[in-house]
Amino acid sequence: xxxxxxxxxxxxxxxxxxxxxxxxxxxxxxxxxxxxxxxxxxxxxxxxxxxxxxxxxxxxxxxxxxxxxxxxxxxxxxxxxxxxxxxxxxxxxx
Amino acid sequence: xxxxxxxxxxxxxxxxxxxxxxxxxxxxxxxxxxxxxxxxxxxxxxxxxxxxxxxxxxxxxxxxxxxxxxxxxxxxxxxxxxxxxxxxxxxxxxxxxxxxxxxxxxxxxxxxxxxxxxxxxxxxxxxxxxxxxxxxxxxxxxxxxxxxxxxxxxxxxxxxxxxxxxxxxxxxxxxxxxxxxxxxxxxxxxxxxxxxxxxxxxxxxxxxxxxxxxxxxxxxxxxxxxxxxxxxxxxxxxxxxxxxxxxxxxxxxxxxxxxxxxxxxxxxxxxxxxxxxxxxxxxxxxxxxxxxxxxxxxxxxxxxxxxxxxxxxxxxxxxxxxxxxxxxxxxxxxxxxxxxxxxxxxxxxxxxxxxxxxxxxxxxxxxxxxxxxxxxxxxxxxxxxxxxxxxxxxxxxxxxxxxxxxxxxxxxxxxxxxxxxxxxxxxxxxxxxxxxxxxxxx
Numbered sequence: 001x002x003x004x005x006x007x008x009x010x011x012x013x014x015x016x017x018x019x020x021x022x023x024x025x026x027x028x029x030x031x032x033x034x035x036x037x038x039x040x041x042x043x044x045x046x047x048x049x050x051x052x053x054x055x056x057x058x059x060x061x062x063x064x065x066x067x068x069x070x071x072x073x074x075x076x077x078x079x080x081x082x083x084x085x086x087x088x089x090x091x092x093x094x
Numbered sequence: 095x096x097x098x099x100x101x102x103x104x105x106x107x108x109x110x111x112x113x114x115x116x117x118x119x120x121x122x123x124x125x126x127x128x129x130x131x132x133x134x135x136x137x138x139x140x141x142x143x144x145x146x147x148x149x150x151x152x153x154x155x156x157x158x159x160x161x162x163x164x165x166x167x168x169x170x171x172x173x174x175x176x177x178x179x180x181x182x183x184x185x186x187x188x189x190x191x192x193x194x195x196x197x198x199x200x201x202x203x204x205x206x207x208x209x210x211x212x213x214x215x216x217x218x219x220x221x222x223x224x225x226x227x228x229x230x231x232x233x234x235x236x237x238x239x240x241x242x243x244x245x246x247x248x249x250x251x252x253x254x255x256x257x258x259x260x261x262x263x264x265x266x267x268x269x270x271x272x273x274x275x276x277x278x279x280x281x282x283x284x285x286x287x288x289x290x291x292x293x294x295x296x297x298x299x300x301x302x303x304x305x306x307x308x309x310x311x312x313x314x315x316x317x318x319x320x321x322x323x324x325x326x327x328x329x330x331x332x333x334x335x336x337x338x339x340x341x342x343x344x345x346x347x348x349x350x351x352x353x354x355x356x357x358x359x360x361x362x363x364x365x366x367x368x369x370x371x372x373x374x375x376x377x378x379x380x381x382x383x384x385x386x387x388x389x390x391x392x393x394x395x396x397x398x399x400x401x402x403x404x405x406x407x408x409x410x411x412x413x414x415x416x417x418x419x420x421x422x423x424x425x426x427x428x429x430x431x432x433x434x435x436x437x438x439x440x441x442x443x444x445x446x447x448x449x450x451x452x453x454x455x456x457x458x459x460x461x462x463x464x465x466x467x468x469x470x471x472x473x474x475x476x477x478x479x480x481x482x483x484x485x486x487x488x489x490x491x492x493x494x495x496x497x498x499x500x501x502x503x504x505x506x507x508x509x510x511x512x513x514x515x516x517x518x519x520x521x522x523x524x525x526x527x528x529x530x531x532x533x534x535x536x
Contacts, residue, residue: 045422055421062423 031071038066107481108135110271123278128497129268133485137492141169146233146490149174149208151199151223152215153186156237160212161189163480170487176202179313181306199223203230210260210490212483213237216316217323221246224261228253233260235486239328240500240507244529247511251504251531260489262496263503265336266478267395269485272409272465273337273478276397276458280341285399285411288342291380292396293334295326298389300358301366318362325353325364326384327510334395335372336506337406338380341397345505345534346372346380348524353517357387370513375536382513393466403453409463412453501533 039056042063046055111124112134124131146169150157153175164170176196177183187195196202202211203226210233213223221241227234240263241247254261267273280288301318305311316322317329339345351370358366366387372380395406402413417425457463464476489496508529516523525536 041426042423045426047422049417049422049425051422051425055423059421059423062421062427066423 030074031067034070034074035063035067037070038063041066107269107271108133108138110274112136123281126281127268127274127277129485129499130274131497132488132492132494133269133481137488138169141488141491144491145169145171146487147171147173147207147209148487148490149176149202149205149211149232150186150193151176151202151211151213152219152237153177153182154179154214157182157212157214158186158189159479160214160483161186163483164487166480167484167487169491170484173207174202174205179310200226203227203232209233210235210486212486216313217328218242218316218321221250224250225253228257228259228261231259233486233490235262235264235483237264238503238507239263239324239332239510240503242322242324242328244508244511244526247504247507248529251500254500258493260486260493260495261500262482262486262489263499264479264482265333265499265503265506266482267333267337267406268340268478268499268502269481270478272458272463273340273406276404276406276409276411277337277341279411279458280397280399280404281343284402285397285404285413286401288378288397288399290378290398291338291341292398293331293338293380293394294383294391295330295334295393296384296389296391297386299386300360301362301386302360315362318364320363323364324510324514326366326368326386327513328507330384331368331370331382331513332503332506332510334382335380335509336502337395338372338397339505339509340502341404341406342374342378343535344374344376344378345525345536346509347375347536348373348522349509349513349516350522351382351513351517352520353514356385365517368513368517370516372509372513404458406458408465409458410455411458412455416454498533501531504531505534 042056042059045051046053111130148164148170150161150172153161154177157177161172164172172190172193174194174196175183175186175190176199177186178197180197183195183197187193194205199211202208211223211227213220213227213234213236215223215237217239220236220239221243224234224236224241241250250261279285301315303314305314312319312322317325323329349370349372351368353365353368355362355365356367367385368383370380370382372382374380393407397404397406401415401418402411404411413419417428420428466477485496488494508525512523512525530536
């Protein structure tokens with residue numbers, strides 16, 4: 001059987017997901033915010049543990065990992081908040 | 095293959111010392127360990143075409159150990175052998191058939207072709223042979239400890255001061271890479287202020303050798319009798335006390351201790367179990383123990399610092415704060431991790447026994463290195479003895495004295511003899527004024 005003819009690959013029945021430029025911009029801003037937070041954390045740890053300031057650059061690997069972790073954490077919080085908002089609004093409609 | 099074709103024994107240590115000279119602080123390190131300064135590959139090249147002619151006096155197990163080591167030293171040759179016990183002399187002669195054989199050491203000292211002698215006799219013979227050798231103009235490499243009594247030690251030290259001959263004592267840890275690097279780490283502050291030292295040597299062996307005839311008991315098992323031996327102190331502790339003084343750059347001002355024959359009640363006169371406390375003027379103490387009827391703890395030389403512990407015998411160090419050396423962010427993450435994952439006791443006893451924490455071991459040397467289990471009575475492989483012998487043979491050619499070696503041997507031997515006195519008299523003994531030398535800092 002030709003798979004392209006099946007129901008799953010019927011392009012007319014598939015829904016397009018549109019990521020707007022505004023949405024991408026927003027996500028980039030959030031990612032930038034996360035990066036700034038990770039850099040601040042690195043700076044705080046340098047002050048706290050009295051380590052050399054060049055660690056701002058040498059520890060960039062950790063900063064990138066922490067950025068991704070914060071971004072994923074923020075994304076999780078946003079999903080939860082969005083779900084809660086959806087629940088509340090659907091409850092009001094009833 | 096000729097034995098002399100084997101690889102030069104000490105190249106790795108010589109290169110290690112050369113490399114130390116090239117790194118930051120390395121020159122300062124060599125300044126604190128001056129006996130190593132001439133032990134370089136360049137010096138080896140200088141003496142490559144010459145040979146020091148060596149006589150071995152005392153060809154028992156340790157003497158033969160040195161003979162084997164000498165096969166790998168290209169700038170040395172054994173020209174004479176001497177022992178009063180014929181089987182040992184013959185065994186050594188089988189190893190070096192070209193060497194002349196003697197039963198009287200004075201005949202050896204008369205030989206013009208002998209540049210230096212290696213003394214590997216019982217302890218009570220060290221001083222007479224060494225002093226006669228210096229009088230005869232020979233360079234001397236002598237086994238530890240320095241001598242049988244404090245008077246003899248002082249006599250050797252004073253004679254050496256006025257002699258132009260080279261004298262080495264086999265304090266082999268001074269030529270052991272892991273000890274050299276470990277002491278450098280201690281003195282550069284890695285483990286913080288030194289707050290104590292804990293050294294011990296445990297074996298489970300009677301220390302006896304088989305005797306073919308009863309009249310030979312005291313000469314073959316000389317280690318067991320007070321007329322010829324200082325027991326565990328002069329045979330084992332001397333190395334470990336030397337390391338403690340090397341690390342702390344001080345000499346203890348007093349000692350107290352207890353010694354007993356606990357298990358090997360076989361007619362021996364020296365203790366088979368000793369526990370001593372050596373006390374430095376700043377309050378730091380060496381806790382020393384040696385037992386030869388249990389080997390659970392093995393042999394270790396631990397220098398305890400406020401920030402860590404250096405275990406020189408195993409070549410490992412342990413940090414109290416394991417975050418030292420980590421970046422700020424690593425320390426922060428580690429602290430967060432500790433707080434998140436550490437179990438919080440909700441109920442139960444408010445007191446817990448402070449059992450030993452598992453520390454992360456860090457190696458002193460990056461490359462592979464030898465660790466002795468301390469069990470061999472003859473000597474471990476690559477424990478620094480061979481390198482030290484090579485340095486001595488080099489010095490026989492160049493005439494350069496091994497700086498501080500005699501002083502270190504003198505200090506540690508006196509501490510051993512004072513330890514024996516403290517145990518015999520069951521009282522605290524202060525370091526006697528008459529045996530202090532300018533090298534010692536208390």
